[in-house]
Amino acid sequence: MHSSAARLPPHPEDEAREALARGDHRAALTILMQAYGRDLHRHCYQVLRDRDVADDVHQTVFVQAYRDLPGFAGRSSLRTWLYSIARHRCLDAVKIGARWRRRFVRSEPLPDAADEGPRADDALAESGQVSALVAALGALPVEIRIAVLLRYREGMTFEEIGAVCGELAATVQARVARALPRLRVALGGGER
């Protein structure tokens, strides 16, 4: 008589750690890309709000993860570790973008410049409340934006967010709590 309970598929964390333990870093990377690639891309896009930059940062995260895998100490989950790398690369991209805009962005557009309005799919997605929310998120300081997105889009606990950001969980929680009223106002809900 055999058990009829379905075997649960192995958790990607366990699979990746096993690959690491036997020294197969390439296999570990592949597992991580398959397990977390899409979520990480979404996170990078929502932080950076630019698809092309998000694509580049997203790939760089995994390239760096591959190079740093030998030094992974296992003090956090691989998922948290990946998001920590993503946070650093997003912050770098934001700094570089700000520097570039200070130097090169003109006050008036060039005569032959392509229409730089929102793309059709973006315009559709960013309608109404969503558009207001996107704008409100964009107005937040990037560190707070990251914390809010990790909490409400990636479903992380404050302890996990603290590990990603290198802060105490209580600090992160306070930071998110201060941001929520501003987002509610943007949605027209007023302060609670």
Next chain:
Amino acid sequence: MNDAGLERALDDLPDGGGPREGWQDCVLARIEVPPARPRPRWPLVAAGSGLVAAAAAVVLFVALRTGERPAPPADNRVRLEQLMRDIDETIVEAERLRLLRAATAAEKAQAQAELDRARAKRDEMGRRLETLKARKRKRAKEHEAKVVAKCEPNDPLCAIE
């Protein structure tokens, strides 16, 4: 608006369409390329190599220089006094020849006076020279008494008298 409403709104945020097709292959291709080595900072490299070259030159100079050391001031003084005494001796000789060539009594008297002055000066210089030599000998003896040179018996560089 409560937190649940905010959460629902955040769930509706656009996700950017997801990563582009083939992104994993791009990552795998990038990891095959070794990371770029940091460019050397040329000013620091130049300064560092200059320092190394200077240090090597100093070491070579110290290692290759001969055993001759500049003479201490006392030796130079003695040499100088000896030289001046030699000059005085030459002057005395010249005055003697002048006296021999003197034709008249006046010339002879003058030449004799000059010869006497030259001899006196030569003798004075000789006494000073002897005093200097005596002081040098005395200092050398005092120095030998203070410094005990330790020599290994088989050390070829140690002058054993």
